[in-house]
Amino acid sequence: MITVHHLNASRSTRVIWLLEELQMPYQLVHYQRDESTRLAPASLGKIHPLNKAPVIEDGDVVMCESGAVMEYILDQDAEKRLRPDAGTPGYYRYLEWLHFAEGSLSLPLIANLLLQMEQRDGTQPLDGYLAKELTLDFSYIESTLADSPFFAGDTFSAADIMMTFMLEIAQSQGVLEGRTNTLAYLERIHQRSAYQKARSFG
Numbered sequence: 001m002i003t004v005h006h007l008n009a010s011r012s013t014r015v016i017w018l019l020e021e022l023q024m025p026y027q028l029v030h031y032q033r034d035e036s037t038r039l040a041p042a043s044l045g046k047i048h049p050l051n052k053a054p055v056i057e058d059g060d061v062v063m064c065e066s067g068a069v070m071e072y073i074l075d076q077d078a079e080k081r082l083r084p085d086a087g088t089p090g091y092y093r094y095l096e097w098l099h100f101a102e103g104s105l106s107l108p109l110i111a112n113l114l115l116q117m118e119q120r121d122g123t124q125p126l127d128g129y130l131a132k133e134l135t136l137d138f139s140y141i142e143s144t145l146a147d148s149p150f151f152a153g154d155t156f157s158a159a160d161i162m163m164t165f166m167l168e169i170a171q172s173q174g175v176l177e178g179r180t181n182t183l184a185y186l187e188r189i190h191q192r193s194a195y196q197k198a199r200s201f202g
């Protein structure tokens, strides 16, 4: 049975909602945000190193990223509901919006929220947020690349193509300094002829 690690007032509501729509059995483990910082408790980090909700567990699978978790749950549904059939125009429309929510819309909205807090309280949550998130994310990336040569394991995949673009931005900002696994990964990736061809177009 799927276990949902649910943080109050968070994206894990998406996961619970989907499971309810599908009437799939699940169990909930509750976590409460810190009243003042609004951050998740450290106990969530024992389940997944990013210390964020949602996280699900199902047998050997432990996953974060709400969009990916939604896909995982839909894959378990024998009746194949709530996702257009792969390969149809509707599927690609679905896929675009599924990624849009976190890939494009989330960044300006979260930045806007932090700026509003800054204007309202005179605090500087944006600085703190960026420093914390960058450390967390790049520690996770670094340890993933210590365990496997590519993001999805032993084999190169489209996930590597998605990640490389962001890692290059991080490198240009000095964020990768001392991240030896990530730097070595980038060097390896840059040897790929398809990558070099893609870069040759500017």
Ligand SMILES: N[C@@H](CCC(=O)N[C@@H](CS)C(=O)NCC(=O)O)C(=O)O
Pocket: 007, 009, 010, 011, 012, 038, 039, 040, 041, 051, 052, 053, 054, 064, 065, 066, 067, 102
């Ligand atoms: N892109 C991730 C974002 C995860 C995320 O930021 N979750 C928030 C809750 S909505 C969280 O756990 N915040 C608490 C914290 O950062 O300590 C996803 O879609 O799952």
